[in-house]
Amino acid sequence: xxxxxxxxxxxxxxxxxxxxxxxxxxxxxxxxxxxxxxxxxxxxxxxxxxxxxxxxxxxxxxxxxxxxxxxxxxxxxxxxxxxxxxxxxxxxxxxxxxxxxxxxxxxxxxxxxxxxxxxxx
Numbered sequence: 001x002x003x004x005x006x007x008x009x010x011x012x013x014x015x016x017x018x019x020x021x022x023x024x025x026x027x028x029x030x031x032x033x034x035x036x037x038x039x040x041x042x043x044x045x046x047x048x049x050x051x052x053x054x055x056x057x058x059x060x061x062x063x064x065x066x067x068x069x070x071x072x073x074x075x076x077x078x079x080x081x082x083x084x085x086x087x088x089x090x091x092x093x094x095x096x097x098x099x100x101x102x103x104x105x106x107x108x109x110x111x112x113x114x115x116x117x118x119x120x121x
Contacts, residue, residue: 002092003050003066010043024080045069053099060106063099070096 009016015033019026033039046069052062074089076082100107 001050001054003046003069007043007046007050010039011047013040025076025082025084028076028080042069059099060103063096063103064107067093067096067100 006016016029017026019029021027021030032042045065049062049066049069052058053066055062070089070092073085074093077085077089
């Protein structure tokens with residue numbers, strides 16, 4: 001649910017936060033906002049991931065789509081020393097990893113490890 005409002009803000013083209021530009025996170029988000037289409041694209045992907053996660057049948061796909069987004073947010077949080085989400089971002093990464101592990105049986109066929117080769121005798 002957390003991606004719905006943040007994604008919507010990006011889709012409509014509004015600035016994500018009121019942090020001043022002198023703050024490292026505010027500076028990053030201002031530059032991110034000025035990218036134009038990319039900013040909107042990220043918002044669409046966030047809303048799509050949120051909607052997919054809310055529907056049980058598509059939750060696995062939502063978790064796969066959500067993982068790189070939340071991992072990027074988590075790394076960014078520590079990179080710019082943003083104390084506003086230094087606890088929640090890693091917890092959201094852990095929650096997403098839990099969902100991916102929960103659905104391992106569905107995902108193991110696309111993962112590159114333990115590929116068995118068919119031997120023709």
